[in-house]
Amino acid sequence: MTANKSHTIVESVIEKVDCIYERLRDQVIRMGTSTGSESHIFFVFGASGDLAKKKIYPTLWWLYRDGFIPEGTHFIGYARSQITTEKIFENAAKYMKVKDNERDLYEKFVKLNSYVAGSYDKDEDFKHLTNEANQISNQESAHRLFYLALPPSVYGSVSELISKHCRPKSPGWMRLIVEKPFGKDLESSNKLSEHLNKFYTEEEIYRIDHYLGKEMVQNIIVLRFSNQILSRVWNRDSIAAVNIIFKEDIGTQGRGGYFDEFGIIRDVIQNHLMQILSIVAMEKPRSTKGEDIRDEKVKVLRCIAPIKPEDVVIGQYTGDKNSKDPERQQGYLDDKGVPKDSTTPTFAQVVIFINNERWAGVPFILRAGKALNEKKAEIRIQFRSTPGGMFDDDNHGSDPNGKLARDELVIRVQPNEAIYLKLNTKRPGEMGFSIEETELDLTYGNRYKGVKLPDAYERLILDVFMGSKINFVRSDELEQAWRIVDPILEEIDKKKIPVIPYTFGSNGLNEAFDAARKHGYIFRGTYVWKDERSSSETNKEVTKAEDKK
Numbered sequence: 451m452t453a454n455k456s457h458t459i460v461e462s463v464i465e466k467v468d469c470i471y472e473r474l475r476d477q478v479i480r481m482g483t484s485t486g487s488e489s490h491i492f493f494v495f496g497a498s499g500d501l502a503k504k505k506i507y508p509t510l511w512w513l514y515r516d517g518f519i520p521e522g523t524h525f526i527g528y529a530r531s532q533i534t535t536e537k538i539f540e541n542a543a544k545y546m547k548v549k550d551n552e553r554d555l556y557e558k559f560v561k562l563n564s565y566v567a568g569s570y571d572k573d574e575d576f577k578h579l580t581n582e583a584n585q586i587s588n589q590e591s592a593h594r595l596f597y598l599a600l601p602p603s604v605y606g607s608v609s610e611l612i613s614k615h616c617r618p619k620s621p622g623w624m625r626l627i628v629e630k631p632f633g634k635d636l637e638s639s640n641k642l643s644e645h646l647n648k649f650y651t652e653e654e655i656y657r658i659d660h661y662l663g664k665e666m667v668q669n670i671i672v673l674r675f676s677n678q679i680l681s682r683v684w685n686r687d688s689i690a691a692v693n694i695i696f697k698e699d700i701g702t703q704g705r706g707g708y709f710d711e712f713g714i715i716r717d718v719i720q721n722h723l724m725q726i727l728s729i730v731a732m733e734k735p736r737s738t739k740g741e742d743i744r745d746e747k748v749k750v751l752r753c754i755a756p757i758k759p760e761d762v763v764i765g766q767y768t769g770d771k772n773s774k775d776p777e778r779q780q781g782y783l784d785d786k787g788v789p790k791d792s793t794t795p796t797f798a799q800v801v802i803f804i805n806n807e808r809w810a811g812v813p814f815i816l817r818a819g820k821a822l823n824e825k826k827a828e829i830r831i832q833f834r835s836t837p838g839g840m841f842d843d844d845n846h847g848s849d850p851n852g853k854l855a856r857d858e859l860v861i862r863v864q865p866n867e868a869i870y871l872k873l874n875t876k877r878p879g880e881m882g883f884s885i886e887e888t889e890l891d892l893t894y895g896n897r898y899k900g901v902k903l904p905d906a907y908e909r910l911i912l913d914v915f916m917g918s919k920i921n922f923v924r925s926d927e928l929e930q931a932w933r934i935v936d937p938i939l940e941e942i943d944k945k946k947i948p949v950i951p952y953t954f955g956s957n958g959l960n961e962a963f964d965a966a967r968k969h970g971y972i973f974r975g976t977y978v979w980k981d982e983r984s985s986s987e988t989n990k991e992v993t994k995a996e997d998k999k
């Protein structure tokens with residue numbers, strides 16, 4: 451293909467994406483006017499907090515900058531702290547990424563913001579908030595979106611008081627966005643759901659799981675159901691094991707106070723990884739409508755028995771005394787919010803089985819850890835070994851077992867979004883049937899140069915404006931996810947499962963890799979995926995072992 455031709459293809463991809471953006475923008479603007487109530491108010495509860503500064507305010511700005519916020523929208527922050535709008539924007543400044551040529555627009559956006567200080571449990575404060583909101587928007591029927599960027603301890607009173615005092619007048623609608631954690635276990639989650647159900651319809655509740663807003667998580671549905679080549683083999687006949695992996699190269703970074711009460715299973719596995727699992731494993735939905743997709747996700751979760759203690763490996767990180775990086779020298783117990791005798795896991799692997807016709811016997815291995823060697827999230831679909839032994843006597847590269855490598859489809863969620871299919875090929879140029887592993891590689895940074903992938907929160911907040919619930923968690927999904935992890939959480943909380951120490955910066959726990967092997971997942975250690983994007987920047991290749999684990 452000539453350089454010109456490939457340039458044209460890339461341009462046309464960008465044009466298509468731009469065109470989708472245009473359509474979305476039109477929809478948002480029409481949505482703002484079609485109900486006869488032009489204005490919207492977006493409330494940020496917990497406006498003084500960490501999530502608000504790092505994610506919510508920057509996301510609102512990016513949506514505004516890109517024309518996705520309906521005309522006439524106002525933003526109101528709310529928290530107990532006696533602060534000002536200026537202070538909020540000062541705190542959030544380094545996350546906003548404002549370019550020089552966007553300064554004027556940014557100032558316009560800042561002017562649409564205000565802040566009200568008040569408690570989380572007093573009627574008069576919420577009445578005051580609604581009076582302020584009416585004045586600011588000059589319209590009592592403006593649609594209202596409430597983002598609860600708050601600790602779960604105050605969800606109860608805040609949700610009740612919002613419903614009592616802050617609902618818009620008809621025909622305005624209201625939507626409540628609830629951050630995870632949705633409870634601490636099945637019982638508390640059910641209680642929270644019952645509480646919310648007293649004051650809101652399910653239609654009004656948006657339980658956010660930001661992994662559902664990530665490009666590659668959204669792509670799973672398209673990959674699975676629009677490619678015959680994949681949908682035919684997506685079952686126990688062809689697939690030997692599924693690995694869903696979350697790794698972070700940072701520790702709790704002062705959030706230990708929150709984390710210690712929850713641990714990695716509640717923080718990441720029960721929600722983000724279980725959501726991914728349900729999309730990877732569900733049957734084909736009737737349509738792309740939110741309810742059809744969520745019905746299928748619940749159905750597959752209902753086929754999963756609670757995880758058994760013998761299928762769990764947990765660990766907690768210790769400081770790496772040899773590291774030059776002061777953060778890596780700190781272990782979990784050094785975080786000032788963490789009790790010195792804490793046994794809360796910062797690493798966990800659980801093996802899940804889905805008892806249905808498609809998946810019986812296939813292990814779904816979910817692994818998550820903080821303070822590891824890298825930041826990465828990916829899904830590995832490992833296919834069964836090739837039967838027949840035709841190539842058994844041939845040279846298969848450095849594999850000590852002399853066996854053919856299994857095919858593996860890897861969906862890299864982050865960083866550097868990619869899909870690559872590992873397969874065997876004849877070693878180029880060699881005589882005979884010398885075989886080596888290679889890949890069909892769809893690295894987004896190479897294939898879709900210049901295409902902007904929106905941040906997960908951008909997509910999800912836009913979804914809430916549009917009233918789309920595909921990417922939000924329904925109460926029955928939540929209940930099922932808790933049911934699956936609840937018994938092992940109880941065992942862990944009672945300290946019945948050993949917590950294995952691992953050093954900050956390590957690859958994970960060998961005990962976890964051994965357990966994955968025991969369940970039939972094969973780590974070969976012979977393959978190198980050349981991540982072209984990072985290699986062009988740093989000339990570094992993903993190392994063999996890291997690619998596997």
Ligand SMILES: NC(=O)C1=CN([C@@H]2O[C@H](COP(=O)(O)OP(=O)(O)OC[C@H]3O[C@@H](n4cnc5c(N)ncnc54)[C@H](OP(=O)(O)O)[C@@H]3O)[C@@H](O)[C@H]2O)C=CC1
Nearest residue numbers: 496498499500501502529530531599600601602629630631
């Ligand atoms: N931070 C993050 O990266 C992520 C956070 N989340 C979730 O988002 C929500 C908010 O998180 P985050 O912003 O980190 O939380 P913060 O601890 O920063 O709390 C947000 C605000 O809530 C108020 N607050 C804090 N503690 C209490 C308390 N004990 N009682 C009453 N009010 C309190 C404070 O405001 P004031 O004192 O002014 O009232 C604070 O600014 C949580 O549910 C969290 O799990 C989810 C994903 C990532």
Ligand SMILES: O=C1O[C@H](COP(=O)(O)O)[C@@H](O)[C@H](O)[C@H]1O
Nearest residue numbers: 630660698717718722827864906
């Ligand atoms: O929800 C959470 O997710 C973050 C990781 O999010 P990512 O988008 O950066 O992958 C994690 O650090 C945090 O502990 C957890 O609460």
